[in-house]
Amino acid sequence: MKDLSVIKETMSSIEIAELTGKMHKHVLEAIRVMEPSWEKVAGTKFRLGTYKDANQQDRPCYELTKTECLYVATKFNDEARAKLILRWEQLEKEKRNGNFQVPGSFKEALLLAAHQQEEIENQQKQIEANKPKVLFAEAVSTSQRSCLISELAKIISQNGVTIGQNRLFEWMRKNGFLCNKGASYNQPTQKAMELGLFEIKKTTITKSTGDIIVTTTSKVTGKGQIYFVNKFIGKESCHG
Template sequence: MSLNELVFLKNEQPVTSSLQVAENFDKDHKHILESIENLTVENSAVKNMFREGTYKNSRGRLYRMFYMTKDGFTLLAMGFTGKKATRFKIQYINAFNKMEEQIKTGGFHVPSTMSEALRLAANQQDQIEQMKPKVLFANAVETSDTSILVGELAKLISQNGVNIGAGRLFEWLRSNGYLIAGNRSDRNMPTQRSMNLKIFEIKERTYSNPDGSVRVTKTPKVTGKGQTYFVNKFLKEI
């Protein structure tokens, strides 16, 4: 379980919910609600540590719940005992501390004015647009049934931010075991590994020579799956 699942921001403040506490400490939510109500009745100052809310069950019905601050959680969890309870208490406290630290250091920034909010939205949109070519390319290639030459693959990789030519790509494919290396007749043909991964295929063409003999040529081509495979592999190295 990650810390981010335990604590979240609500109204610019780190909180957790009575539902999460009940689930993680293996308690009936009804009993958690009763404990919170008892705490707030005993001391009115405690009320600021809890805020009532609602949630929908699987049938769409609304039920009560509470959001609580770090202090509210600490007060509530005092009565939870056992090794498992102690472990979860520590995880919650760490999660609250981490969230508070992120807010202090700018890990979470909440705009305070309309112009700041618009500027933040514009910056986020720019980041999304910058990422689009890579994402759209990968999605398009994955569903493609068209195989391409290695030189064409080099162009696609270059279009996605990694500058590489056909010669260097052939060398890289041989060095990394995707194409056969060495001075052999099958040089630059897909290795068995590539064929098993279905990232390459071999296209054969038959030509008739003037003397009546038949000549067969074999060309390695990158499948749609292979295009996705190699583009993602190179993008990870950026």
């Protein structure tokens, strides 16, 4: 049983991208290219709004009616267009058959309440599942604390991509963030330092013989932690 009030009259460009298997930026591009012709004939612009990404940054998205969706879909291939048409047909069927039904008995009332509670719990679980990445970015952005690469590996794993210290070192060397040979082995490259991803900590140790040893430790800055976590959870292109 569905309440008519929850059946939407529009579809967002994000939903269109997920439904058709396209990247959201490509859907946005198609909409923007086709909007002038639509405005000329229909006399209205497409409804432009925003949504929050994982880092709580505002990003653009559109809300389109069925007619607007099918107009934009003429830019898509046959398969994507078919998926969009079938989805709208499904939504309209739900709307036709989705009138809220008043429970006819105490048993039906209990079943309806249980179903609604399950939907609420599922929504809450999804919200909780999305929290770690957002909280991580907020916490690090307000902190100046740097961490060791071994700690970064644990942070990345906590955000959904399992990786150990050795594999992370190897990935960083392969992708040009750490030097891969010579006296500077496993130290940040010039590129990584210029991006502000690392800082170098030098420690002086005086041995019993009087000899002085200087050790160098590479630490990942707060900015670097956000950068690498975003790399591994797919918010930026992650090579290697």
